[in-house]
Amino acid sequence: xxxxxxxxxxxxxxxxxxxxxxxxxxxxxxxxxxxxxxxxxxxxxxxxxxxxxxxxxxxxxxxxxxxxxxxxxxxxxxxxxxxxxxxxxxxxxxxxxxxxxxxxxxxxxxxxxxxxxxxxxxxxxxxxxxxxxxxxxxxxxxxxxxxxxxxxxxxxxxxxxxxxxxxxxxxxxxxxxxxxxxxxxxxxxxxxxxxxxxxxxxxxxxxxxxxxxxxxxxxxxxxxxxxxxxxxxxxxxxxxxxxxxxxxxxxxxxxxxxxxxxxxxxxxxxxxxxxxxxxxxxxxxxxxxxxxxxxxxxxxxxxxxxxxxxxxxx
Ligand SMILES: [Mn+2]
Numbered sequence: 001x002x003x004x005x006x007x008x009x010x011x012x013x014x015x016x017x018x019x020x021x022x023x024x025x026x027x028x029x030x031x032x033x034x035x036x037x038x039x040x041x042x043x044x045x046x047x048x049x050x051x052x053x054x055x056x057x058x059x060x061x062x063x064x065x066x067x068x069x070x071x072x073x074x075x076x077x078x079x080x081x082x083x084x085x086x087x088x089x090x091x092x093x094x095x096x097x098x099x100x101x102x103x104x105x106x107x108x109x110x111x112x113x114x115x116x117x118x119x120x121x122x123x124x125x126x127x128x129x130x131x132x133x134x135x136x137x138x139x140x141x142x143x144x145x146x147x148x149x150x151x152x153x154x155x156x157x158x159x160x161x162x163x164x165x166x167x168x169x170x171x172x173x174x175x176x177x178x179x180x181x182x183x184x185x186x187x188x189x190x191x192x193x194x195x196x197x198x199x200x201x202x203x204x205x206x207x208x209x210x211x212x213x214x215x216x217x218x219x220x221x222x223x224x225x226x227x228x229x230x231x232x233x234x235x236x237x238x239x240x241x242x243x244x245x246x247x248x249x250x251x252x253x254x255x256x257x258x259x260x261x262x263x264x265x266x267x268x269x270x271x272x273x274x275x276x277x278x279x280x281x282x283x284x285x286x287x288x289x290x291x292x293x294x295x296x297x298x299x300x301x302x303x304x305x306x307x308x309x310x311x312x313x314x
Pocket of ligand 1 (some may be wrong): 027028083110127128129159
């Protein structure tokens with residue numbers, strides 16, 4: 001669907017639910033919040049549920065989301081799926097697939113299959129879902145205030161790794177400057193998301209660096225964290241991300257970085273990153289049943305990581 005149709009659909013709905021993907025990241029959470037704040041201004045009834053504790057992970061964002069286990073889908077005219085494009089990646093997947101509610105995807109991940117047959121508005125070139133929302137919120141006739149600007153900028157900062165990834169475009173930077181102009185606080189976002197890392201994060205990074213290997217033939221480095229590592233460090237497995245982001249920016253030899261984390265015994269999560277624009281990691285992740293962007297993709301496979309050898313069996 002085009003943006004005019006999208007805006008029409010949103011304006012026609014009275015009660016709207018917004019949903020993000022499982023384990024929502026900065027872009028997902030701030031997309032939800034930006035839409036909630038904007039649609040409130042249009043006097044829409046809007047519900048946004050997420051299962052994570054926003055206030056501890058994103059203390060600088062306005063607290064307009066609820067942490068809930070169940071989605072109350074009564075009388076909903078429209079469901080907007082943000083930052084993901086298939087129901088299986090989303091929160092409340094079961095409730096949503098049971099009910100036949102009108103749903104629209106707003107996302108920047110390339111849509112290769114549309115198994116749920118949903119309507120969608122996707123811009124693969126956008127650095128973040130919030131980059132798309134900036135335009136849509138403007139077309140809805142909502143003025144971007146300081147709170148909305150902070151949310152939108154958070155999505156840009158987190159999905160570009162502070163404007164360091166190759167998905168950062170001229171448009172992204174222009175948009176960021178508009179958002180600063182609207183009162184967003186960049187240094188607060190960067191400090192809270194990147195600089196102030198707890199001791200446990202550094203210990204996890206230490207473990208990943210200890211297990212770092214380099215395959216010269218492919219200009220590729222990989223690090224792994226076994227389930228035993230996670231247990232020994234007594235660390236929240238949700239925290240075990242961001243390692244690939246760090247390595248791809250810091251490791252000179254590597255064109256591709258892969259981090260493998262055995263989140264549960266027998267379940268390995270892989271995240272791929274590259275700085276080389278000619279490499280399409282989305283295609284690599286698809287081989288393992290995952291997906292994502294050209295420069296940043298991920299997958300989940302069942303398997304075990306052997307501690308002695310670093311060998312991966314899947
Ligand atoms: Mn995103």
